[in-house]
Amino acid sequence: MSSDVPDPTDVEARAVENVRIEDEMEQSYIDYAMSVIAGRALPDVRDGLKPVHRRILYAMHEMGVSSGSSHRKSSSIVGETMGDYHPHGDSAIYDTLVRLAQDFSMRYPLVDGQGNFGSMDGDPAAAPRYTEARMAPVAEELLEDIDKDTVDFSANYDDRLQEPDVLPAAFPNLLVNGSSGIAVGMSTNIPPHNLGEVIDATIELIDNPDATVEDLMEHVKGPDFPTGANIVGRDAIYSAYKTGRGRVRVRAEFEVEEWKKDRERIVITELPYQANKARMVERIAEDVNEGLIEGVSDLRDESDRDGVRVVVECKRGANVEVVKNRLLENHLEKTFGVINLALVDGQPQVLSLRETLEEYVAHRREVVRRRSEYDLEEAEDRAHILEGRLTAVENADDVVELIRNSEDRSAAREALQEAYDFSEAQSEHIVRMQLGSLTSMETAEIEDEYEEVQAEIERLTSILESEQELLGVIKDELREIKDEYADDRRTSIVEDQGTVTHEDLIPEEEVFVVMTEDDYVKRMPIENFDPQGRGGKGIIGADVKDDDRVTTVFRANTHDYLLCFTNQGKVYQLKTYEIPEMGRTARGKSAVNILDLDPGEDITAIVDTDAFGEDEYVTMATRHGYVKRTTGDDFENIRTTGIIAADLEEGDELVDVEVTDGSQDLVIATEGGMTIRFDESEVRSMGRNARGVNGIKLQEDDAVAGLVATDEEDGQALLTVTRNGYGKRTRLSEYRTQSRYGKGLIDIKTGERNGPVTAVKAVDDDDQLVMMSERGQIVRTRVDEISEVGRNTMGVIVMAVEDGDAVASVDDIPAAAAADAEADDGDEANDEVEADGEVEADGDEN
Template sequence: MSSDAPDSFEPGAGIAAEIRNARIEDEMEQSYIDYAMSVIAGRALPDVRDGLKPVHRRILYAMHQAGVTSNSSHRKSSSIVGETMGDYHPHGDSAIYDTLARMAQDFSMRYPLVDGQGNFGSVDGDPPAAMRYTEARMSSIAEELLADIDKDTVDFQSNYDDRKQEPTVLPSSFPNLLVNGSSGIAVGMSTNIPPHNLGEVIDATVELIEDPDATVADLMEHVKGPDFPTGANIVGRNAVHKAYKTGRGRVRVRADYTVEEEEGRIIINELPYQENKARLIERIADDVNAGKIEGIRDIRDESDRDGIRVVIELKRGAIAEVVKNQLLDNHLESTFGVINLALVDGQPRVLTLKETLQHYLDHRRDVVRRRSEYELAEAEDRAHILEGRLKALDNIDDVVETIRNSESRDDAKAALRGEVVVEVDGEPLPTFDFSEDQANHIVSMQLGSLTSMEAAEIEDEYEDVQATIERLETILGDAEELDAVIESELLDIKDEYADDRRTSFVANTGEVTRADLIPEEDVVVVVSEDDYIKRMPVSRFRAQHRGGKGIIGTDLKEGDRVSSVFVTNTHDDLLCFTNHGQVYQLKAYQVPEMSRTARGKSAVNLLDFDDGEEITAVVNCDDIEEVDGYLTMVTRSGYIKRTNIDEFQNILSTGIIATKLDDGDELADVEVTHGGHDLVIGTEQGMSIRFDEDEVRAMGRSARGVRGIKLTGDDRVAGVAAIDEEHHSWILTVTENGYGKRTDLDRYRPQSRNGKGLIDIKTNERNGPVCAINTVGEGDHLVVMSDDGQIVRTPVEDISTVGRNTMGVIVMDLDAGDTVASVDVIPPTMTTEDEELEDEVASDADELDELAETNDSGDAADADDSDGPAEE
């Protein structure tokens, strides 16, 4: 018996020589990395240049090669899938057909790349029919992705079996990655890019061509946000801005609907992107049956080819707003998580909006450059042939004689090239120096091309070719000319294919179940010393002439007094500053709405106040959107400081420190300032000082501040006002006994900080001490509330304009023992044009004016220096 086994084993010999030792963890790591990169680069992620994954690219290229274009007849989907799988993508027909079907779905693709015929699925989640039943061809916009692919514009690579060549990327005449979006899950990463409006994306690309330094914000002037094929609404813009600036964001998409209260129904017209309509209706029905949603009696799907229409019939007596918001909270909103991840030079990268467009432009510049080089070479070749033909026509008799007397076609070509000499009757014919291409062309010319008309056409064509060469050389030699070509082609595509935006924007109203139930309106918020709080619509308080008693604004319990009143909007975020130097954040709609005669509810459940803590100032968060803004605070003892708004971004439910206070001191007032304006501090005894806010340096929240005004005796600060001369014309001062006055700004000459200031108003027994100082302008209204809960609203123009050092006129007629507790200003944006002054005003208003003027000691000749010079 014979055997092939060796007589003895020798290490390192034979098969053993091919074996190497490897650590299993190293081998597993490398194998996994190879697999991951294969999935990332070869299957799951799109290329930033054409926005396509390999399977999409191969399907379109296979259709291009087969001539299944938008001008051809439809081809069976099974034929397209078979050619794609056989020549380019050997990964199974199911994956290819699913991709082909999706490219034909107008509810999945913003601009479908495949024109399908047959059942390609529905928004209800129905699958496409089998590929043997459907037909497809390329859409016209898909051809723009492959335009000029035969002009050496992109690189090619061998297909999986080296039989054919396939493009590594398509020329892509428009930024398809953003226009149609993409989604995919790779190994350890995923992409989810929303579709956009073609016209907006092209406008942004043109902007980047014209201004390479354009920022993301500049580009967002054109690209408003995603534009989904199913329409619907994007809630708010902040998430969109974040996604464009960072490459990641969570965009809330809300169904488009109409509420028909009279008919008692809600009609859904558009659904969020990728929402399954049939499953949505099923979920709503399940919640209705489970009692989670009340007020719905029937749901009907009346959708057809013209669009979506889901009718939700309400029960009799059901509140449509409540049902709508229950639907929004659970069913009619979805979140689209934007992950702008794409392959850049074969590596996955998260890209901003500008980076995405910049990479596309770099690709497009390379495509146009290579196309121009290709066309230039062709034009130069054609010009060379035409030059030969023109030369032959000029010497037509000798050329014809040379060809006729040559023994063969090859001899004729050689003679035209000047390589041999042709003789006739022993006499040599003239020789030529045509090139080989020219000689080949001349020998192949027909006799009909020797006519004079043909000669003129050749000359015209030669001139055209020379112009083309000159134009192409200009493009290749001038980057601006090349960009101009790209811009022109982009605008041509926009003119051809752009359409109107389908997805709209709606305001982000926060928590649907609460905020959306609250109508957006201007309100008056009242807070008492015992921490009772409530809100009332501003519209309940009609404007009156000054000097009226007003109406009841709140019912106080025995011993309680009003501490503050302020005007805001129900959807505003408020920063509430207290006399202890703390600041709390509160949404206005969280304050319970109650009638004028109601006491209010305890604020314990809204704001966690300490004993003796009261609100002294409220800042509307809508006023602090300026990046370089400050919160300027003054204390009763005359200290002032500015703190950057950024330090008030994260406020705890228990509040945070707004300013440090000395023992016995309290926070008096807070203003939003933006640098470069003047401030006016007013005191209870009628003094005031005006100085530039930049004299107060910015400090941290825990700082005490610096002196703003030097107080005398037991005087205390009443408030602070910021002067914006574009919007403010007067300084308005109100005293505790209900008197007040307007004074022109120029009567308060600027001084240095920490001076005694000037007299602002007389605080005698009639007026009482100052309780508020504000800057006001035309159209403003004043809301004044007394300790006992009376409230009056009056236009500031009704309050007389007088100088400093005067007593003013009556603003609010107070009962005996009552005093003014708080004052706030309603800007013109909160006043409506159709408001008329109440006829029921104090009948003796004119008499009060005369009485005030009689008691007034006059303007004291504008005694600017009666109180002495300012002290530093």
């Protein structure tokens, strides 16, 4: 080697960087993963689209392939999208275009396809040279105002063109059409929804920024799949909307028909979302041939363009219920795993229903603001030109003379600017005006246009200066979209009837249910407690902890559905047999796995839903004296996490609940011994989220203790029981009807001996009562043991309570139920503990 040539090993390697291979692999993989996550697999929360969807729609927009144009070859649309915006394979783009046109994949298809675009049987679409497409009308709403600087644009892959980062999206497309995709290390699976429901929820969130998921679910009942079918149960829906994740069971729609004498068939008319119909029929046939499904004589797919129809014919004498259950177990139900994962500011995030709508509203707020700024600038520019034209018209002769005496256009513009202080734009426009514009009719048109432009400037300015005006525009535009495109819900939500509860094995019996402040609960058979005489101490009914106390005792049948109302204004639904049965001395079990009560939330009233009839109401009273009525229909399909029954003001509590029929009188009793009776019709029916109206005017330091519903001719008595165990019966006829929100009448003297009123009940002479103390003592006694006296008396002792103890709850056992529960009528009464006697007093009526 020549001495002039340096040795390569001595040359400093300035362009080489030493790195650890694991670090390089990690960073390269992260870069790749983020590229897939943000640029391919996940939708943007604002418009609900992945880049390929957005590019296809924007390419069609630029091509002029709108809903009003003729269809264009799909291969042409794919080519334009691939060449200008999406540098990936044409098959991937075409597959996306096909899905956007499938009415069984998209709840509201964004592409109007012509030709073979596949089927529910898994048939592929025809080649792109054979199919044609154009934008669907609803897709144009996603692109509305995109030319008005409403969204940001970025350079396309080769820097030749600009493409939108997101579409303006006039409706929440992410929820409406859903999305699915698999990225690196994460995936998304968002179900489609009903457009009208989603828009209503969006408007609710705009009107009430503090709206909870429960409030939004008043509008969005659940996913609404394009193929219809049924969602089984509501718990998974609530979980998905609350946390962004959930597993929703979707069941096919079917019915059992009698088609020949002694023969029945099962006809399937709707399938779960994304189910392959041909594969399902094939698998059913395989199970029939292998003997896994017995009693099937024939299986046919009679589906056509009008809809799905799969017929399963049963053999003569076959048990159709067994066949149906086998089909449900293996073929007619499918789980949709909800993963509400979308890009928020370019980062993947799992979103609740509320968060998804919040992000959309923020996007629309920005779109409307930018559009208004754009339109305002355009309007101001037009007003500026019109002002110049009006000035030119007013000085028409001089302007014409000035222009005619100018050497050229440039000189004319300069002369106009100097003579009339025109801007360059105004002078340019005037120089180019035609003489026909100087007629009186043209002048009037200019003045009218100027007034319209000024009104538009004023409107746009108010939108930009007022947040409420801007939000009002968003709501109005959403309502227009709803009016134009909303349709009826296709997917029904049914209760879960597939879970085996062994209800038939549970005997129907009358039981007592006991709940404590620390949420311990149990049930005990009524026959464990023989009736005693008035004033007895009773026997132990629950072994409560030192720092716990009994709050509620009530009678129920083991097969009853109960509505459990809490002091915080919520209501839960419960099957009585779901409560564990335990002995008298047992404390009970924690209710956390039965009712999802919040800390400090106590059951204050129980309503048996079997008591609901047509045109009946749930009537509620609160501690601060409010009363409200809500139709029984509003309390159907209650989630395990409960729903709102009344919107309470701060510090108020729900005290008592009655089922009424609209024609009864209501009696409200207070802890201080006052009562008021008024006609139920004075309380108008209102929604669950309402607070109610004033029922009684409370004296200082007084509070409502209970509510009673009665008929004028029922002959019942009002039973009042106080905290210290005293009580009395008074005929309801002694409580005259007054107007709502009065002070009422004196019912019972409270004071130091009696203590405050604990409960009031409307009772018949042959009814029985069950009373329970805070420390767990329970007494069952007959109503006729309690003397009937007038109003404004002291009453007699009905339950002997020890020092430091108090009556916690009272429940009425109607005569018929008491008779059914008693196995032996020869019970022994405890020694009667009399009070000082019945004390009459002539108290003033307030």
